[in-house]
Amino acid sequence: MGLPRIAPYQLPVAGDIPEPRGPWKIEAGRAVLLVHDMQTYFVRAFDRTMAPIAPAIANMARLIEQARALEIPVFYTAQTGDQDRRDRGLQADLWGPGMSNDPGETAIVAELAPKAGERVLVKHRYSAFQRSNLEPLMRVRGRDQLIVTGIYAHIGCLMTASEAFQRDFETFVVADAMADFSRAEHDMAVRWVAGRCGVAMTTDAILQALGAAPALSDVLTRERMRADIAATIHEDPGEIGDDDNLVDLGLDSMRAMTLVTGWRDLGLDLDFSEFAQDPTLSRWWAVVERRLRKMAA
Template sequence: MTIPSLDNYTLPLDNSLPVNKVDWQIDPSRSALLIHDMQQYFVRFFGENSSLVNGIEKNIVALRNWAKQNKVPVIYTAQPTEQSAEDRALLNDMWGPGLTKAHPTLQNVVPALTPDSDDIVLVKWRYSAFYRSELQEILKNSNRDQLVICGIYAHIGCLTTALDAFMRDIQPFMVADAVADFSREEHHMALKYVATRCGSVTVTNNVISIGSKSEEIFTKALLHGQLLELIDEDPQFFDADENLIDYGLDSAQLMGLISKWQKLGVHMTFEDLAVSPSLNGWWQLILQKYPHLKG
C-alpha cells in the first residue's frame, strides 16, 4: 500500500531522450521552475546515500542557480504532515497515510535544496501541483506561461503536473536528468508521454545554457588568463598539465573561479575540478559537460 523500496538506476542522457513533438524553447522571461516534492519522506525510499538522488539533487541545484541568475521564480511543492481523511481521501487507499505528525522532519525538503526566503512553497494535496493551490494564479500574475519541472516522482506527480499545465495552456518542460522515479522503465514512460502528448523533454545542461549571456565568452584562453591572474608564475613557464595546487591555487580562489564561470553559463563543482586539477584537465572536464565550447 505504501511506496516500496526503490532501486537506483542511471539517469538518462541527452542522446537517449524521446523525440519532442513540439519545438517549444524555454524563455527565462516566460518560465518558472517547479521543484516537485523533494522532501525527505519521498527520497528516503531510495535508501541512504542514493546515487540517483545525489544525481538529481546536483542537477536541481544547477537549475535553481540558473533560475536565480535569470530572475525565474522558484516554486516548491511539499506535502503537509497533517492530512485529514477528507483531505487525503483516495490517496489513503492507494498509498496509505503518507506523511504523519509522528515524523515531522520528513516533511522537510532535502538540505541541498532548502528553499530561500524569496522562493514559493505550495502545499501539495494531490498528484498535480495545481490541485487546491495558487500555482496557476502565481504564474498568471507574473506573466509566466512555461513551467520547468524537476523532482520526484517522474511518472506520478511530475507527469500529472505537466499534463495539467498543458490543459491550462502552460507549456511544461520536464528535465529528464533532474527527475527520479520508481524505475528506469517508469521514468522513460513519463518522458515519452510528455514528449509526445503534453510538453517537451530536455536535460539540465540544455536549460542552464539558456538565458542572460555575458559579452565575455568562456574559452580555454579565458580560463588560461584567469589562472595566470591567480598564480605566481611567469606565463612562458606555465605548464598546462601541471597540478594547479602546486602553483599555489587555494580553495578560496577556486570557489571564486566557479562563481565567475556560473555567470558565463558554466556550472562546475569543487568535486568536479578536484579530479584533474590542471588547465588541460579542467578544460577537458568542461568540454565533456559543454561540448559546444571551443578553444
C-alpha cells in the first residue's frame, strides 16, 4: 500500500503526441493553468535528478512563468496532511493514510512554489473539481479552458481533464509537463484524453500557441542534452562526462536515434549520421551548437 518507487523514463516528445478529436485552440484570455499535486510527498517517489520528473518540473516552471507574464490565472492543488479517515474515504483502502502534516511532505516543490495571491485548492479526491471551488473560480474569471500539468498523469491529471470536459471546459494536457508511475501509464493517459475529452500538447506547443515561442538556444542546451541522455540510459546526469563514450555507458543505436529524433522535433535540422561518428556529449553539443548558430544568423 502507498506509492511505488518510480523508475526513470523519457517524457513524450512532439512526435509522440496523438491527434485530438476536439478542434479546440488554446487562447491566453480564456485559459487557466493548473499545477496538480506537485507536493514533495508525491514527487519524492521519483529520482529528482532524472526524467520524467526533472524535465517535467522544468517545463511546468516555464509554463508558470509565461502564464504569469500573460496574466493567465495559475491554480494549484494540494492535499492536506494527517487526513481524517472519514475525509480520506476509499482512497485510504488503496493508498493508505497519505501524507503527514510535516511541511517536508505537504509543501509544493520550491521550483514551482505559488506566489502571493495564487490559489492553492485543497485536494480531496482524484479530480481537482471534487469538493473544490475550481469551477466557480474559473467561471467568475470568464475562463473556459483548462491547461493540466502535474502528477500523476493517469490518476489525478486524467480524472481532472475528464471532469473538466464534462463541465464544458475545453481541456489541454501538457504531455511533457506531467509525470507518472511509468511511460506506459503516462502514454495511456495522454492517448485517452486526446481521444475522449481534450487536446494533448507539448510545453513548446503551448508556449507557441500563447505567443511565446521560446528560442531553441534556451530550450536545447548542453545540460538538457546531458539530462536526456542520462534518462535514456538510466544514469545520473552527473555521471556523464562531456568526453565519455556514450556507447560504453550503454547507449545503443536505437536509443541514440530516439534522442536525436526528439531533439529534431524541437525544430533543429539534425542528421543522425553526425551523431553516430563520435558518440560523446561534447561532439554532439558541437553539432547542435552549429545548427543553433546557423538558425540565428
